[in-house]
Amino acid sequence: MKSLSFALLAATLLAGCNSSTTSNSGEASAVSAAALLTPGPWRGELATQGQKIPFLFEVKTEASQPVVYLINKGLNGEERLRCEEISAAGDSVTIRMHVFDAALVVRADGKDKLQGTWVKYDSKMPYRVPLVATAGSETDTVKSIYKRMPLVGFTGNWRTTFRDDTGSSYEAVGVFAEKQRANPPVHPDQNLTGTFLTTTGDYRYLSGYSGEKSLSLSTFDGSHAFLFTGKKQPDGTIKGNFYSGKSGHETWTATLDPKAKLPDADTLTYLRKGESRLNFKFPSIVAGASISPTDPKYKGKVVVLQILGSWCPNCMDETNYLAPWYEQNKARGVEIIGLGYERSPDYQQAASRLLNMKKRFNIGYDLAVAGVSNKDSVAKSLPQLAKFLGFPTTIFLDKKGVVRSIRTGFSGPGTGQYYEEEKAHFNRTIDKLLKE
Structure with a gap:
C-alpha cells in the first residue's frame, strides 16, 4: 500500500512539473518508476574509478509526501540528511540532495532495485557518477568485506599524511573506533567508524568495515562521495588510497600516535x-x-x-x-x-x-x-x-x-x-x- 502511495504521488508531481499533456503510457512509466521507491532502508553503490562507494538511505512517507534520508554513521552517532524535493518525469525519479546543488536521478531496474546517476550541477559541466540501489539488502561491497576475518585493531589516533598524484602532501589526524563482531557475523552491521581531521576541516562521518589487515571507510552526503581503503603493514603503519568522487585520488600513510594533533587552528589564517x-x-x-x-x-x-x-x-x-x-x-x-x-x-x-x-x-x-x-x-x-x-x-x-x-x-x-x-x-x- 505504501508503494502505491508513492506511485500516486509521483503521478501528481509529474502533472505539476509538466505543462504539456502526458500520455497514458507516459503516466504509467512514471508511476512504475516511483512505485519501486519502496519505503524502508536502502543500500546504494556509486561506481567510480574502478571502486564501489556504498551509502545508506531510507525512504519514508511524511504528510503524504515522499522523503529520503541520507544516513551517515560516525564516531558520534549518525546523521540523517533530509531530502524532500522529489519529482518524477517519464520513467525517472529525481531526488534533490538537500542543501547541495546535486541530485540522484534513478529509474527502475527490476523489483526493488534502482539504477541511475549521482549528478552535481554546480560545475561547468554536469558531474555524473553511475549508481545502483537495492531495497533492504546488503551491497556486494559489504558482502565481500565481511569475508575478511579476524579483526585487527585500528582504534586510536593516527598521524596521517595524504599525498596527491603530483606529489603534493598535507598532514591529517585519523581517528578510528572499531567494535568487535561475532565470527562469522550474526548481523551484517558496520563495525568501524572514524574520520580524518585536517587543517581546513574534517572528512565528516566515515563508517565501514575492518578485517584481516584491511579497512574500508566511506561517506556520501549528496555533495561528496569519499572512499578510504587501507592495509596494515608489518611495521604497524597503514598504507592506503583515498578516492573522491569521479576522479580525485590520493594515497595516505598513517602511524598510530595517541598524541597526534594538528597545528593550532587560530594561527593558520x-x-x-x-x-x-x-x-x-x-x-x-x-x-x-x-x-x-x-x-x-x-x-x-x-x-x-x-x-x-x-x-x-x-x-x-x-x-x-x-x-x-x-x-x-x-x-x-x-x-x-x-x-x-x-x-x-x-x-x-x-x-x-x-x-x-x-x-x-x-x-x-x-x-x-x-x-x-x-x-x-x-x-x-x-x-x-x-x-x-x-x-x-x-x-x-x-x-x-x-x-x-x-x-x-x-x-x-x-x-x-x-x-x-x-x-x-x-x-x-x-x-x-x-x-x-
Whole structure:
C-alpha cells in the first residue's frame, strides 16, 4: 500500500512539473518508476574509478509526501540528511540532495532495485557518477568485506599524511573506533567508524568495515562521495588510497600516535602587517541591500564573520551549529554575518543557493554574496587577509570592530570529542569578547 502511495504521488508531481499533456503510457512509466521507491532502508553503490562507494538511505512517507534520508554513521552517532524535493518525469525519479546543488536521478531496474546517476550541477559541466540501489539488502561491497576475518585493531589516533598524484602532501589526524563482531557475523552491521581531521576541516562521518589487515571507510552526503581503503603493514603503519568522487585520488600513510594533533587552528589564517580591521561591503541575499561590518546594526556588538559556501559540507556542519546558537545568544550583543562564496559568479544564482541554505537551516543572521568559491576570490574581496587556507573560516570581531581571532576550519559532529572541543572554544572566545 505504501508503494502505491508513492506511485500516486509521483503521478501528481509529474502533472505539476509538466505543462504539456502526458500520455497514458507516459503516466504509467512514471508511476512504475516511483512505485519501486519502496519505503524502508536502502543500500546504494556509486561506481567510480574502478571502486564501489556504498551509502545508506531510507525512504519514508511524511504528510503524504515522499522523503529520503541520507544516513551517515560516525564516531558520534549518525546523521540523517533530509531530502524532500522529489519529482518524477517519464520513467525517472529525481531526488534533490538537500542543501547541495546535486541530485540522484534513478529509474527502475527490476523489483526493488534502482539504477541511475549521482549528478552535481554546480560545475561547468554536469558531474555524473553511475549508481545502483537495492531495497533492504546488503551491497556486494559489504558482502565481500565481511569475508575478511579476524579483526585487527585500528582504534586510536593516527598521524596521517595524504599525498596527491603530483606529489603534493598535507598532514591529517585519523581517528578510528572499531567494535568487535561475532565470527562469522550474526548481523551484517558496520563495525568501524572514524574520520580524518585536517587543517581546513574534517572528512565528516566515515563508517565501514575492518578485517584481516584491511579497512574500508566511506561517506556520501549528496555533495561528496569519499572512499578510504587501507592495509596494515608489518611495521604497524597503514598504507592506503583515498578516492573522491569521479576522479580525485590520493594515497595516505598513517602511524598510530595517541598524541597526534594538528597545528593550532587560530594561527593558520591572519591579517597583513599593520591591518586590524576588515573593510567590505557585499550585496545581501536580499535584493537591493548590502552588508558591511560598519553598519549601525553591528555597532558596539561582538561580530562573527563566517566565510562559507552552500557547496561545503564542513560549512554545513558549522551552520548547523551557529544557526540555533545565534537564536539563543543574539540578545547578549552578538551578531553573525555569513559571507557566501558560491560556485556561480552570477549574483542571482549565488543568492538563490544561499537563500536555500538559509531556509534549510533556519538561519536568522545576515548572509551576503561575497564572491566565488576559491581562495583567490577570498583574497581579492578581503585584501586585509595575508593568507586564506579554506572554507569555512571564522573571524571574530570585538565591540570596536577589531579582528581579535581567526579560526581556520571546523571540526564537525562526525569528529566526536573534537566537535565538543570546537564548540567549547567558540563559546570561550565569545564570552571573553563580551566581557570586554
